[in-house]
Amino acid sequence: MFSVRVCIFYFLLTFTSGSVEEEDPEFWRSFAQNTLRSALNRRINSNVAKNIVLFLGDGMGVPTITAARILKGQIQKRSGEETIMNMDTFPHVGLAKVYAVDFQVPDSAATATAYLCGVKTNLNTLGVSAAARNGVCRSQKGNEVTSILKWAKDAGKSVGIVTTTRVQHATPAASYAHSASRKWYSDADLPPSATEAGCLDIAAQLLRNTDIDVIIGGGRKYMTPRGFSDPEYPTDTSSQGQRKDGRNLIEEWIRMKEGKVARYVWNKTEFDAVDPETTDYLMALFEPGDMRFEAERDEGMDPSISETTEKAIRILQKNPNGFFLLVEGGRIDQGHHASRASMALQEAVALDDAVARGLKLTHEDETLTIVTADHSHTLSLSGYPFRGSSILGKSPIFADDFLPYTTLLYGNGPGHEIINNKRPDIRKVDTTDKDYVQQSAVPLDSETHGGEDVALLARGPMAHLFQGVYEQNYIAHAMAYAACIGQNQQHCAVTAKPEEITYTSTNPGNSAAVKHTGALMVVAMSAVMSVILH
Ligand SMILES: *[C@@H]1O[C@H](CO)[C@@H](O)[C@H](O)[C@H]1NC(C)=O
Ligand SMILES: [Zn+2]
Numbered sequence: 001m002f003s004v005r006v007c008i009f010y011f012l013l014t015f016t017s018g019s020v021e022e023e024d025p026e027f028w029r030s031f032a033q034n035t036l037r038s039a040l041n042r043r044i045n046s047n048v049a050k051n052i053v054l055f056l057g058d059g060m061g062v063p064t065i066t067a068a069r070i071l072k073g074q075i076q077k078r079s080g081e082e083t084i085m086n087m088d089t090f091p092h093v094g095l096a097k098v099y100a101v102d103f104q105v106p107d108s109a110a111t112a113t114a115y116l117c118g119v120k121t122n123l124n125t126l127g128v129s130a131a132a133r134n135g136v137c138r139s140q141k142g143n144e145v146t147s148i149l150k151w152a153k154d155a156g157k158s159v160g161i162v163t164t165t166r167v168q169h170a171t172p173a174a175s176y177a178h179s180a181s182r183k184w185y186s187d188a189d190l191p192p193s194a195t196e197a198g199c200l201d202i203a204a205q206l207l208r209n210t211d212i213d214v215i216i217g218g219g220r221k222y223m224t225p226r227g228f229s230d231p232e233y234p235t236d237t238s239s240q241g242q243r244k245d246g247r248n249l250i251e252e253w254i255r256m257k258e259g260k261v262a263r264y265v266w267n268k269t270e271f272d273a274v275d276p277e278t279t280d281y282l283m284a285l286f287e288p289g290d291m292r293f294e295a296e297r298d299e300g301m302d303p304s305i306s307e308t309t310e311k312a313i314r315i316l317q318k319n320p321n322g323f324f325l326l327v328e329g330g331r332i333d334q335g336h337h338a339s340r341a342s343m344a345l346q347e348a349v350a351l352d353d354a355v356a357r358g359l360k361l362t363h364e365d366e367t368l369t370i371v372t373a374d375h376s377h378t379l380s381l382s383g384y385p386f387r388g389s390s391i392l393g394k395s396p397i398f399a400d401d402f403l404p405y406t407t408l409l410y411g412n413g414p415g416h417e418i419i420n421n422k423r424p425d426i427r428k429v430d431t432t433d434k435d436y437v438q439q440s441a442v443p444l445d446s447e448t449h450g451g452e453d454v455a456l457l458a459r460g461p462m463a464h465l466f467q468g469v470y471e472q473n474y475i476a477h478a479m480a481y482a483a484c485i486g487q488n489q490q491h492c493a494v495t496a497k498p499e500e501i502t503y504t505s506t507n508p509g510n511s512a513a514v515k516h517t518g519a520l521m522v523v524a525m526s527a528v529m530s531v532i533l534h
Helices: 002-013 025-040 062-075 108-117 148-154 170-176 192-196 202-208 249-256 268-272 305-316 332-337 341-361 474-483 511-533
Strands: 051-057 092-097 158-166 214-218 262-265 281-285 323-329 367-373 379-381 408-413 440-443 454-459 468-471
Touching: 051 108, 051 341, 051 474, 062 341, 062 379, 062 454, 108 148, 108 170, 108 474, 148 158, 148 170, 148 323, 148 474, 158 170, 158 305, 170 202, 170 323, 202 249, 214 305, 249 262, 249 281, 262 268, 281 305, 305 323, 305 341, 323 341, 332 341, 341 367, 367 474, 468 474
Parallel strands: 051 323, 051 367, 092 468, 158 214, 158 323, 214 281, 262 281, 408 440
Antiparallel strands: 092 454, 367 454, 379 408
């Protein structure tokens, strides 16, 4: 049976092929030679990074990047696989090891603490070291760790957070809060013991800790008093304010910024009217909780992540000392948890669009741009689909149970179903629908994270520091070094003599290049020696 199906497979294969030009070996040779030429022309950029833009795809593992790339191409009516995403053009790539101190497979709070604060920690905790215990308020005292957002602000830069989730969610929260639990969004979420021990909810810390210039995302209901009706959904009780302490943090924030031009907006009309040239501070909260999926966004009410990224950069870049901006595509993760691959991939495509916007508004000479993920998911891309097959489609041959399966599957999640000892028959199901739930091997209400390494792509000053395989907490240290902020400021001195450390590979006669090569040889030899000696 197996061989019959394989025969059918190869029979079909002879009737499908890529474009005619791909049959010509010269196509692949000249393509590769072009790639080689640009690799040889690559210049080490050892400038001090005036600005840092960190694009974080929550849950954007490598299978998600590949599948989003194919989807992006197919949206543009191409085969898809050969598409070059904006993030694909970044010259330096590395792999980050994502495990938490206490768990092999991590969550967004522990990982954000690693790549923002430079310290690995325990699951569910943020802005605290691993000496703090999940959910135990008392254990966080004295174990707080600060983030690159604060280091940048302390160095005189402007700072911002842009997300598609609530701004109190794990990823942005790790940039400004210290919490033994990522779930303490408002004071109503704190257990009595934590309130008694004096822990402060994440929303309250948004105002208290680092002075953040731009705050964009969702999360209004954690900022307003219990029962406070939401401006967009006035009759919906679940959208009402949640705070037990009666505080209105939005009004408090506006009062705190008196004397500055500070704008609070909650819809797109008001957002579009914000003039970045004259605005010092912006808080934009577009939903009571998380923002909507890009595929379900009301374009009249909420801006896209590209639009929010642009507004943030335009406000922040007025500072002559530069800026640090975290942009989170936060709902890739939530699409995956629901095993709605279409949703997750469209979120990843939207993030890649935002990357293009960021590159357009900044200069590679002075802005370090990074694209990475906090952790992966159980998504797999498999089954020998033909070239150009819809990434949301089905395998050309059936499985051993004589039923089709989709190219995208999850290791676990809500898509597991067995009826009469069989998987659901999807022959008549439109698996490309945005609401389709992909099948999984193991039944779980919510699909889990994946624990494999995540990719990091870097461009701009000191982007070469991100090559190799490293612990995720290294990222914060390398970003800070590039910008000459935080713990290690030796880079400020290094760039005083840029001619000795920059070189162009296309000019091998250049004496600086020779000097650099010599230094590299020494480094390489000492690395070999240390391998031999240890
Ligand atoms: C947007 O917000 C402003 C300020 O609260 C409000 O006056 C306006 O009606 C809102 N627009 C929409 C379309 O809801
Ligand atoms: Zn998650």
